[in-house]
Amino acid sequence: MFRNIMNNLATWYEIGENKAALIRGGKFVGKTWAALDFATGFFDEHILIDLEQYPDFCQYISKERKPEKLHAKLTTSLDKYDFQGKLLIFDNVQLSTMAVPNLVEYAKVSSGVRICMLATVNGMLPGEAECQDDLFVYELTPMTFDEFLKAGKGRKLWKYIENQRLEGLPEEVRASVDTMLDAFLVTGGMPEAVNAYYKNENFEEVDGILQKTLDKMTEYIVKVTPKKLLTKVMLIWNSIPVQLTKENKKFMYGYVDPKARAREYESSVDHLVRIGVVRQVYRVKHGILPLAEQVDEKSFEIYHLDHGLLRIMAGIHYYDIDQTNIVDTMDGMIAEQYAMEELYANKNIGRLFFWISSATAKVDFVYEGDGEVVPVDVQTEPHTKAQSSKVFKQRYNNATSIRISTDDMYMNNGLLNVPLYGIWNF
Template structure:
């Protein structure tokens, strides 16, 4: 399946100031697959080393951190000489060797001609304690679950995407195409963007198999908590993780520590929550008081919402039947707003990696997201269907007079004065439309 990050990996390969690369991302988002594919398509050879369950490999880094010695010994393990420039070296699950993480500094300083990429569970890297993390000596890229654009590509609709990509903001999408995209969008809410889940859906179209794989992924996350977190922190990580669907389902969506565990306060749980954020498993969206640059200067550290990195896993954790999304039954009514918000947030983060904010004026009005596109601060209201009645965005527009406002819904593409209605299924193109 095509992943857009391949273009960034090629740019990394061609940079003169290239450093060892750490590909960050949550477990099961396709890091190993994409690095192997990148190596196969862009190098003469790939030398792959997996540190998980392989203490013998880690010992080659524990003797000392001499990169020239390590390269020779890795070549012996590989059964083939590792050549600079033409061999891609992959260190998988690198969080299982603190010495290997530290060694990246010496690879960069002493033998930068070798091309080294690393992958690992972000939670493991966050909670591991390297001898000395190679700050400033490594490059980073983020791989997230597949965005909706990549999901549509995986479903063989490249021509449809090319057509939509060229549409002007003032031109409506033909109904036949809109219906097709709407179905794909609803399917994406069911599957989410975990590559193994998407691959299963594309091949089998079997929701029960999709949910089986999602359950396996969710269980692997719980195992990661137990494997990497201190014993005292594991219960906190697990409780926060399991509370997120309930927190999002509440009317205002604000994260409340007391809903994780009765009587819990911020000081009891904030470190555990930050670990989940650092691991890329959850996203924190802070409230701002007013939309001004820099947005961070006007944000509140204590008022925030928490979302999941994958909307399909959110649906599965919520025990929401897939049929409810397509049938629009009452079972879906309560939760569809939160799921759609989570989807839009994931798409926004995929655009630049930047986290948006949300705006609230007392108890009278709330705008789901405030995002910055170059010099524009854009309010974004999210609606899960074609019913778009809401006064909150109107309150914001009257107060701040933004040059452009966005409403994401299932309505067709439309511009009404400075209000741009972007269909949820083409939100990946929102920056161009703005």
Template sequence: MMERLVLEQFKAWKNKDKSKRKPLLVTGVRQCGKTYLIKSFGETEFDEMAYFNFDGNAGLKSVFDYDFNTKRIIDELGSIILGKTIEPGKTLVVFDEIQDCSRAIQSLKYFCEEMPELHIIAAGSLLGVALKDEGISFPVGKVDRIDMYPMSFEEFVMADGGGKYIDGLKKMSLEREIPELYTIPLEKYLKNYYIVGGMPEAVKTWTETHDYKEVEVIQDNILRDYADDFSKHTKPDTAIKIKLIWDSIPSQIARENNKFIFSHVKQGARSKDLEDALEWLVNAGIASKLCMVPTPEIPLSGEADYTYFKVYMSDVGLLRRKSNLNYRTILEGDEAFIHYKGAIAENYVYTQLKFMGIESYFWRTKSDAELDFITDYEGVLVPVETKSADNTKAKSLHQFCGRYNPKIAIKSSLKNVGDNMDGATHVWSVPLYTLFRFKEYVYKEMGWK
């Protein structure tokens, strides 16, 4: 089993006092490993697991049609469908693809109130789409939530036999320059992560074969499955718009000024004609919007311009494949690859921040200054400049620090660990392959434990 760091959150949920534990709702982009991890968790942490999949299962859905009597529902699920008793405290109940049964979603409220001793996990890939498009009543305040993502770079390295490097880095002082014993293999792992990405099936194929072509077969299948979902879960005219936006994302990311522009999706197209299609991709978790903050005052969410944004893909490996970028170009480099290499690095940083639960934005002036990412993690304003190689000249970061005087700033590139002062700002050089230590740098700067 490939190690997933989110498993610790599952265990913490299981061990909560029943008076505080609620049904757990696990969401995430399709094929990011939700079902596999939930089943593994059920098999190892509980005496029994009662697994129910609502996808195309009319008989299962009918159990929820009559009323929301939780005892009746559990009795029927156990005795009629499973043929055995579901025992609270011993059995993990799993409702998979729950977006296909609106009443099952509503029932979570009643399980929370009437049967808190029962462990229930509900999962859905297109739940965000269903809640928005179908007007399903969501049990606000009655569920615990965990968002799952494709495997992070840290998880990828551990899956590919590089756990000793991750363990070694975690023991290493944040200030210490990283020796070549680590930098050379980790740079190679980073290139492979750009190629393979973090979709579990692609990672599994890579770790078993180390064959880029085999990985691309898996990636092509995932991309096709995503495209099939457009037509399966939307009306034909909406599906066409979604595909137009989906196909435009790689070129939009690669633009010099990579603000997402609807007219570049289709000539003459207006934002009001395509906004719903883009929101479908966002709600499905396939793509994400990074909004601009013109004035970085905390909280950043209150200053964000939600009409001015970039769009990134949920997985850097799928971006690489969808862009038709040959894996040899990543491995060997090319003078013509310089600009898109930066786009890949930005998408990588965005997904790693998201994996860590860090909400980010970007900053841009009316002239030519732009900062790739800013966050107010734990109430601390942190600008993050991203470079794809070891060139760390960062004019925009310097302007930002001079204007807003943040306590800490991060320059992430292939340059080794280092630090300096830019006015009142402590600027850390953090290699792209150690970005998973981001929170440690903030805690160190603020003197927190």
């Protein structure tokens, strides 16, 4: 299946000689698969070095910065001595404290050898900032709807959406797009589940794969979590569906443990975010620039990594879903989770936040647009007014608001309606 990151890696291949590449992302989103697919298409040979399987080298690379010594240790560890013309893929570099800057130094002096690193992590790795000029960094998320379309029979539909501007799709095209979107809302963006869907369109099989993925993700959390945090981390992890389906979606420690206090659980939340299994969206106190200075660090939401996994975690199987209104599953929470993923992956949109008025108005997401703060409401019912964005506009006088809904694309008095199927394309 084609992933959009292939275009990025092709650019690195063309202009990034003697510079390393780093692919960051959540667990099971396809980082290793993408790197190997890229290697097959662009190199005659490649070598995959999983640092989890080479503990001696993993420890060594955290301390040794000299490229010649790294090379000697690597050749000894792999029992290979000629790397010329090869792509070296270092997996799980998050396990080695200073792997990134040290491998960047190795790439700078190793002509004819290309270095690609993979990390299961959310955010920057140690030493990454100091070598930005010699490093191409990419983030891989679960598959987006445009990737889902391009992975199978939806390529022509993808082209229709890409060419769409402020007008609706032809009726027959819209019907097909809605069918594919419904399938994606059920399947989610985990590559293994998407691949299973396109093989035979059997959603029971998809549910089985999602359950296995969720089980493996839980095992991964247990494996990488310090024992002193494990109980609290698992309580938070298991509370995610409840957190997202309550009316006030702000994260409440009381839903984790009635006696919980924020200071006792903060490090556990940070850990789940860091290891790439959830996303954290902070509240901003005011809708003014710069948003980073308006963050209320005590008020946030936790989203799952993927809407398909969230559905399974909530115990909702394919046969439980109202097939006439899939977007309203979990009272619209699947659609909001999906919208968050699409917005997060959209390169035209920066960091996401949310906003709550002193009364009851809640804007699902806000971000910094062209010199202003842009509020985003997610609606699962057609022709619904974006009331929260109106409250936001009255207070902050922003020129542009966005409503994500089941309606087609249109613009009206500063309100841009973005269809659920087209979040990746605006």
